[in-house]
Amino acid sequence: MFSGTDTVSPDGNTMTSKFTDQSEDKPVTGEMVSVRVRKGPAGSHAVSGSWHSDKVSSISQNGLTVAYQGTEDGLKMSDQNGENYDAKFDGKDYPVQGDPGHTMVSLKRIGNDTIEETDKRDGKVVAVSKMTVSSDGKWISVVVTNKERGTTTTYKMEKQS
Numbered sequence: 001m002f003s004g005t006d007t008v009s010p011d012g013n014t015m016t017s018k019f020t021d022q023s024e025d026k027p028v029t030g031e032m033v034s035v036r037v038r039k040g041p042a043g044s045h046a047v048s049g050s051w052h053s054d055k056v057s058s059i060s061q062n063g064l065t066v067a068y069q070g071t072e073d074g075l076k077m078s079d080q081n082g083e084n085y086d087a088k089f090d091g092k093d094y095p096v097q098g099d100p101g102h103t104m105v106s107l108k109r110i111g112n113d114t115i116e117e118t119d120k121r122d123g124k125v126v127a128v129s130k131m132t133v134s135s136d137g138k139w140i141s142v143v144v145t146n147k148e149r150g151t152t153t154t155y156k157m158e159k160q161s
Contacts, residue, residue, distance in 0.1 A: 008046040015051055026081055030059035
């Protein structure tokens with residue numbers, strides 16, 4: 001379902017990861033650059049140690065575009081890979097249709113400009129996302145806490161016309 005190649009720079013301080021996620025209808029491809037945080041044990045493989053994701057340098061278009069539509073009491077989401085949901089701001093679980101991981105999503109409104117989305121698989125919380133719309137409505141800032149890996153990812157989504 002997922003394949004990747006990691007290439008460590010000659011100085012051992014950066015790693016470029018090229019990936020293909022085939023869990024979607026159309027594979028999502030991309031490239032990410034990480035910086036070394038801590039070396040691995042003496043004599044270990046070049047990728048051994050700890051790395052910090054620095055930037056995503058490319059990702060296929062079908063992995064970038066998502067559509068949101070506000071409803072009277074909730075939110076609809078759809079992406080170019082056939083995943084979608086129609087959930088209310090009531091904290092109840094709703095299925096993400098077309099998701100091979102059978103994710104359930106619950107939504108809560110936190111203020112006028114922020115929504116919290118909780119994703120679950122097999123009843124266990126796997127991620128919590130906070131999405132905040134900018135005051136001019138042109139951006140959504142997203143903070144995703146991956147509960148399985150203990151990581152946090154931040155990014156911005158730009159509104160398309």
